[in-house]
Amino acid sequence: MLVTGLGVSAHRDALPVIRMQPDVQNQGYAAGLASAMAVRNGQDLRHLDMRRLQRELIGVGILEAEVLRHTDSFPLPEKTIREAATRGPTDLFTAAIVMEYPELSHPVLLETLHHDPDSQRREDAALILGLNRRKEALIPLMEMVDAQEWDEGWDYTGMHQFGMSMSRLDALIIALGKIGDEAAIPVILRKIESLDENSAFSHCRAVSIAAGAFTDSRLARALYDLLQKPGMLGHAHLRTAAVVAEANDDPIETQARNRSLKELILGRGLYLCGDHEGLGRRILETYANDLRGQYARHAQAILACTDLQSLKKEVM
Structure with a gap:
Protein backbone atom coordinates (compact mmCIF):
# COMPACT_ATOMS: atom_id res chain seq x y z
CA MET A 1 0.00 0.00 0.00
CA LEU A 2 1.32 3.43 -0.95
CA VAL A 3 0.10 6.36 1.14
CA THR A 4 0.71 9.94 0.05
CA GLY A 5 0.62 13.10 2.13
CA LEU A 6 -1.57 15.68 0.44
CA GLY A 7 -0.05 18.66 2.19
CA VAL A 8 -3.37 20.50 1.98
CA SER A 9 -6.27 20.95 4.36
CA ALA A 10 -9.81 22.19 4.01
CA HIS A 11 -13.17 22.17 5.73
CA ARG A 12 -14.97 19.01 4.70
CA ASP A 13 -17.63 20.96 2.79
CA ALA A 14 -14.90 22.26 0.48
CA LEU A 15 -13.40 18.86 -0.27
CA PRO A 16 -15.35 18.22 -3.50
CA VAL A 17 -13.75 21.34 -4.95
CA ILE A 18 -10.31 20.61 -3.50
CA ARG A 19 -10.30 17.12 -5.00
CA MET A 20 -10.48 18.60 -8.49
CA GLN A 21 -7.45 20.87 -8.11
CA PRO A 22 -4.55 19.95 -10.41
CA ASP A 23 -2.06 19.56 -7.55
CA VAL A 24 -4.21 16.91 -5.88
CA GLN A 25 -4.90 15.10 -9.14
CA ASN A 26 -1.22 15.28 -10.10
CA GLN A 27 -0.26 13.71 -6.80
CA GLY A 28 -2.46 10.74 -7.57
CA TYR A 29 -0.85 10.45 -10.99
CA ALA A 30 2.63 10.63 -9.45
CA ALA A 31 1.76 7.90 -6.94
CA GLY A 32 0.43 5.70 -9.72
CA LEU A 33 3.49 6.29 -11.87
CA ALA A 34 5.82 5.49 -8.96
CA SER A 35 3.93 2.26 -8.27
CA ALA A 36 4.03 1.27 -11.93
CA MET A 37 7.79 1.91 -12.10
CA ALA A 38 8.37 -0.20 -8.99
CA VAL A 39 6.32 -3.09 -10.37
CA ARG A 40 7.96 -2.85 -13.78
CA ASN A 41 11.43 -3.00 -12.21
CA GLY A 42 10.52 -5.60 -9.58
CA GLN A 43 11.69 -3.41 -6.69
CA ASP A 44 10.38 -2.00 -3.45
CA LEU A 45 9.13 1.59 -3.46
CA ARG A 46 11.91 2.55 -1.04
CA HIS A 47 14.47 1.64 -3.70
CA LEU A 48 12.80 3.62 -6.47
CA ASP A 49 15.03 5.89 -8.57
CA MET A 50 13.55 9.23 -7.50
CA ARG A 51 15.50 11.24 -10.06
CA ARG A 52 14.08 9.09 -12.84
CA LEU A 53 10.57 9.55 -11.43
CA GLN A 54 11.12 13.31 -11.25
CA ARG A 55 12.27 13.40 -14.87
CA GLU A 56 9.14 11.51 -15.93
CA LEU A 57 6.97 14.03 -14.06
CA ILE A 58 8.87 16.94 -15.58
CA GLY A 59 8.23 15.45 -19.00
CA VAL A 60 4.45 15.66 -18.56
CA GLY A 61 4.56 19.12 -17.00
CA ILE A 62 3.75 18.20 -13.40
CA LEU A 63 7.13 19.28 -11.99
CA GLU A 64 9.45 22.14 -12.88
CA ALA A 65 12.92 21.22 -14.15
CA GLU A 66 14.54 22.95 -11.17
CA VAL A 67 13.51 20.11 -8.83
CA LEU A 68 16.40 18.08 -10.24
CA ARG A 69 18.72 20.46 -8.37
CA HIS A 70 16.94 20.00 -5.05
CA THR A 71 18.72 18.03 -2.32
CA ASP A 72 17.32 16.09 0.63
CA SER A 73 17.28 17.62 4.12
CA PHE A 74 18.20 14.32 5.79
CA PRO A 75 20.16 13.13 7.61
CA LEU A 76 20.06 16.25 9.75
CA PRO A 77 23.28 17.89 10.95
CA GLU A 78 24.38 16.92 14.46
CA LYS A 79 24.11 20.56 15.55
CA THR A 80 20.42 20.67 14.56
CA ILE A 81 19.70 17.45 16.46
CA ARG A 82 21.40 18.65 19.65
CA GLU A 83 19.62 22.00 19.46
CA ALA A 84 16.27 20.24 19.10
CA ALA A 85 17.01 17.98 22.06
CA THR A 86 18.04 21.00 24.13
CA ARG A 87 14.77 22.78 23.33
CA GLY A 88 12.86 19.59 24.08
CA PRO A 89 9.72 18.28 22.36
CA THR A 90 8.06 21.68 22.27
CA ASP A 91 6.51 21.11 18.84
CA LEU A 92 6.02 18.34 16.30
CA PHE A 93 9.27 19.11 14.49
CA THR A 94 11.54 18.90 17.52
CA ALA A 95 9.66 15.86 18.85
CA ALA A 96 10.19 14.10 15.52
CA ILE A 97 13.90 14.91 15.59
CA VAL A 98 14.54 13.55 19.08
CA MET A 99 12.57 10.39 18.30
CA GLU A 100 14.45 9.83 15.04
CA TYR A 101 17.96 10.38 16.46
CA PRO A 102 18.05 8.73 19.91
CA GLU A 103 21.83 8.29 19.99
CA LEU A 104 22.42 12.04 19.88
CA SER A 105 19.28 13.33 21.59
CA HIS A 106 19.03 11.01 24.61
CA PRO A 107 22.21 12.22 26.36
CA VAL A 108 20.91 15.79 26.10
CA LEU A 109 17.46 14.76 27.39
CA LEU A 110 19.03 12.86 30.29
CA GLU A 111 20.96 15.98 31.25
CA THR A 112 17.69 17.94 31.18
CA LEU A 113 15.89 15.28 33.21
CA HIS A 114 18.44 15.26 36.01
CA HIS A 115 19.64 18.85 36.15
CA ASP A 116 17.22 21.32 34.53
CA PRO A 117 15.56 23.61 37.13
CA ASP A 118 12.38 23.87 35.02
CA SER A 119 9.91 21.16 36.09
CA GLN A 120 8.05 21.25 32.77
CA ARG A 121 11.24 20.65 30.81
CA ARG A 122 12.12 17.76 33.12
CA GLU A 123 8.66 16.28 32.52
CA ASP A 124 9.03 16.69 28.75
CA ALA A 125 12.36 14.88 28.87
CA ALA A 126 10.96 12.08 31.05
CA LEU A 127 8.06 11.59 28.65
CA ILE A 128 10.25 11.21 25.56
CA LEU A 129 12.76 8.98 27.34
CA GLY A 130 9.98 6.81 28.74
CA LEU A 131 8.37 6.43 25.33
CA ASN A 132 11.78 5.22 24.17
CA ARG A 133 11.89 2.69 27.04
CA ARG A 134 14.83 4.36 28.82
CA LYS A 135 14.93 3.09 32.39
CA GLU A 136 16.59 6.31 33.58
CA ALA A 137 13.14 7.90 33.33
CA LEU A 138 11.47 5.28 35.54
CA ILE A 139 11.72 6.97 38.95
CA PRO A 140 10.97 10.50 37.68
CA LEU A 141 7.92 9.22 35.76
CA MET A 142 6.68 7.26 38.77
CA GLU A 143 6.93 10.38 40.93
CA MET A 144 5.24 12.57 38.30
CA VAL A 145 2.33 10.18 37.72
CA ASP A 146 1.83 9.56 41.44
CA ALA A 147 1.83 13.26 42.24
CA GLN A 148 -0.82 14.24 39.69
CA GLU A 149 -4.58 13.98 39.95
CA TRP A 150 -6.47 13.00 36.83
CA ASP A 151 -6.53 15.86 34.32
CA GLU A 152 -9.16 16.49 31.65
CA GLY A 153 -9.39 13.34 29.59
CA TRP A 154 -10.77 12.68 26.13
CA ASP A 155 -13.89 10.79 25.13
CA TYR A 156 -14.55 9.45 21.66
CA THR A 157 -16.29 12.23 19.76
CA GLY A 158 -17.65 11.68 16.27
CA MET A 159 -16.99 14.50 13.78
CA HIS A 160 -14.51 16.12 16.19
CA GLN A 161 -11.43 13.92 15.92
CA PHE A 162 -8.87 16.65 16.45
CA GLY A 163 -5.83 17.02 18.67
CA MET A 164 -4.02 14.49 20.81
CA SER A 165 -7.03 12.35 21.82
CA MET A 166 -5.36 11.89 25.20
CA SER A 167 -4.33 13.99 28.15
Missing part, protein backbone atom coordinates in the same frame (compact mmCIF):
# COMPACT_ATOMS: atom_id res chain seq x y z
CA ARG A 168 -0.84 14.77 29.39
CA LEU A 169 -1.22 12.36 32.30
CA ASP A 170 -2.44 9.67 29.90
CA ALA A 171 0.80 10.07 27.93
CA LEU A 172 2.96 9.90 31.07
CA ILE A 173 1.21 6.68 32.16
CA ILE A 174 1.74 5.08 28.76
CA ALA A 175 5.42 6.11 28.85
CA LEU A 176 5.71 4.50 32.28
CA GLY A 177 4.25 1.29 30.91
CA LYS A 178 6.62 1.32 27.95
CA ILE A 179 9.63 1.16 30.25
CA GLY A 180 8.28 -2.19 31.44
CA ASP A 181 9.81 -2.17 34.92
CA GLU A 182 7.69 -3.91 37.57
CA ALA A 183 8.55 -1.17 40.06
CA ALA A 184 5.95 0.95 38.23
CA ILE A 185 3.10 -1.49 38.92
CA PRO A 186 1.95 0.06 42.25
CA VAL A 187 1.73 3.49 40.60
CA ILE A 188 -0.31 2.16 37.67
CA LEU A 189 -2.44 0.21 40.14
CA ARG A 190 -3.36 3.33 42.07
CA LYS A 191 -4.42 5.08 38.88
CA ILE A 192 -6.66 2.17 37.89
CA GLU A 193 -8.29 2.12 41.31
CA SER A 194 -9.15 5.82 41.03
CA LEU A 195 -11.26 5.34 37.88
CA ASP A 196 -14.98 4.61 37.57
CA GLU A 197 -17.78 4.54 34.99
CA ASN A 198 -17.65 8.33 34.65
CA SER A 199 -13.94 8.45 33.81
CA ALA A 200 -12.88 9.57 30.35
CA PHE A 201 -12.17 6.95 27.73
CA SER A 202 -8.59 8.19 27.30
CA HIS A 203 -7.86 7.56 30.99
CA CYS A 204 -9.23 4.02 30.71
CA ARG A 205 -7.19 3.45 27.56
CA ALA A 206 -3.98 4.75 29.17
CA VAL A 207 -4.13 2.42 32.18
CA SER A 208 -5.16 -0.48 29.94
CA ILE A 209 -2.16 0.03 27.66
CA ALA A 210 0.23 0.43 30.59
CA ALA A 211 -1.15 -2.60 32.45
CA GLY A 212 -1.05 -4.69 29.29
CA ALA A 213 2.73 -4.33 29.20
CA PHE A 214 2.94 -6.60 32.26
CA THR A 215 1.66 -9.98 33.37
CA ASP A 216 0.63 -9.29 36.94
CA SER A 217 -2.24 -10.56 39.08
CA ARG A 218 -2.59 -7.24 40.92
CA LEU A 219 -3.13 -5.28 37.73
CA ALA A 220 -5.45 -7.96 36.37
CA ARG A 221 -7.58 -7.84 39.52
CA ALA A 222 -7.68 -4.03 39.43
CA LEU A 223 -8.89 -3.96 35.81
CA TYR A 224 -11.41 -6.69 36.64
CA ASP A 225 -12.74 -4.64 39.56
CA LEU A 226 -12.97 -1.53 37.37
CA LEU A 227 -15.00 -3.43 34.80
CA GLN A 228 -17.34 -4.65 37.55
CA LYS A 229 -18.32 -1.10 38.46
CA PRO A 230 -21.82 0.01 37.41
CA GLY A 231 -22.18 0.93 33.76
CA MET A 232 -18.91 -0.60 32.55
CA LEU A 233 -20.14 -3.87 30.99
CA GLY A 234 -22.75 -4.91 28.47
CA HIS A 235 -22.30 -2.39 25.66
CA ALA A 236 -21.72 -4.74 22.73
CA HIS A 237 -24.22 -4.54 19.87
CA LEU A 238 -24.98 -8.15 19.01
CA ARG A 239 -28.47 -7.52 17.68
CA THR A 240 -30.23 -4.58 16.09
CA ALA A 241 -32.35 -4.31 19.24
CA ALA A 242 -29.23 -3.23 21.14
CA VAL A 243 -28.60 -0.48 18.59
CA VAL A 244 -32.17 0.77 18.92
CA ALA A 245 -32.01 0.69 22.72
CA GLU A 246 -29.04 3.10 22.79
CA ALA A 247 -30.24 5.39 20.00
CA ASN A 248 -31.15 9.02 20.67
CA ASP A 249 -31.93 12.21 18.76
CA ASP A 250 -28.29 13.35 18.43
CA PRO A 251 -27.31 13.04 14.72
CA ILE A 252 -23.66 12.53 15.68
CA GLU A 253 -24.33 10.47 18.81
CA THR A 254 -21.17 8.99 20.29
CA GLN A 255 -22.10 7.96 23.83
CA ALA A 256 -22.78 4.34 22.87
CA ARG A 257 -19.51 4.07 20.95
CA ASN A 258 -17.59 5.62 23.82
CA ARG A 259 -19.01 3.11 26.31
CA SER A 260 -18.20 0.24 23.98
CA LEU A 261 -14.65 1.47 23.49
CA LYS A 262 -14.08 1.65 27.24
CA GLU A 263 -15.32 -1.91 27.71
CA LEU A 264 -13.39 -3.31 24.75
CA ILE A 265 -10.06 -1.62 25.51
CA LEU A 266 -10.20 -2.41 29.23
CA GLY A 267 -11.09 -5.99 28.33
CA ARG A 268 -8.06 -6.14 26.05
CA GLY A 269 -5.77 -4.83 28.79
CA LEU A 270 -7.18 -7.36 31.26
CA TYR A 271 -6.68 -10.18 28.75
CA LEU A 272 -3.04 -9.18 28.24
CA CYS A 273 -2.02 -8.65 31.85
CA GLY A 274 -3.39 -11.87 33.38
CA ASP A 275 -7.14 -12.07 32.73
CA HIS A 276 -8.61 -12.44 36.21
CA GLU A 277 -11.60 -14.83 36.11
CA GLY A 278 -11.32 -14.95 32.30
CA LEU A 279 -13.35 -11.75 31.96
CA GLY A 280 -11.03 -10.21 29.37
CA ARG A 281 -11.44 -13.16 27.01
CA ARG A 282 -15.20 -13.15 27.47
CA ILE A 283 -15.38 -9.46 26.57
CA LEU A 284 -13.24 -10.01 23.47
CA GLU A 285 -15.29 -13.03 22.42
CA THR A 286 -18.45 -10.98 22.78
CA TYR A 287 -17.13 -8.08 20.72
CA ALA A 288 -15.83 -10.52 18.10
CA ASN A 289 -19.52 -10.87 17.15
CA ASP A 290 -20.38 -7.17 17.38
CA LEU A 291 -22.42 -5.73 14.52
CA ARG A 292 -19.86 -2.93 14.19
CA GLY A 293 -17.14 -4.35 12.01
CA GLN A 294 -14.23 -2.32 13.38
CA TYR A 295 -14.89 -3.50 16.95
CA ALA A 296 -15.41 -7.10 15.84
CA ARG A 297 -12.24 -7.18 13.74
CA HIS A 298 -10.14 -5.75 16.56
CA ALA A 299 -11.41 -8.34 19.05
CA GLN A 300 -10.93 -11.14 16.52
CA ALA A 301 -7.35 -10.05 15.81
CA ILE A 302 -6.46 -10.03 19.52
CA LEU A 303 -7.96 -13.47 20.07
CA ALA A 304 -6.26 -14.90 16.98
CA CYS A 305 -2.78 -13.90 18.16
CA THR A 306 -0.90 -16.83 19.70
CA ASP A 307 2.19 -14.86 20.78
CA LEU A 308 1.04 -12.65 23.64
CA GLN A 309 4.49 -11.16 24.22
CA SER A 310 4.63 -9.89 20.66
CA LEU A 311 1.05 -8.66 20.99
CA LYS A 312 1.95 -6.73 24.15
CA LYS A 313 4.71 -4.92 22.26
CA GLU A 314 2.40 -4.18 19.34
CA VAL A 315 -0.29 -2.74 21.63
CA MET A 316 2.31 -0.59 23.40
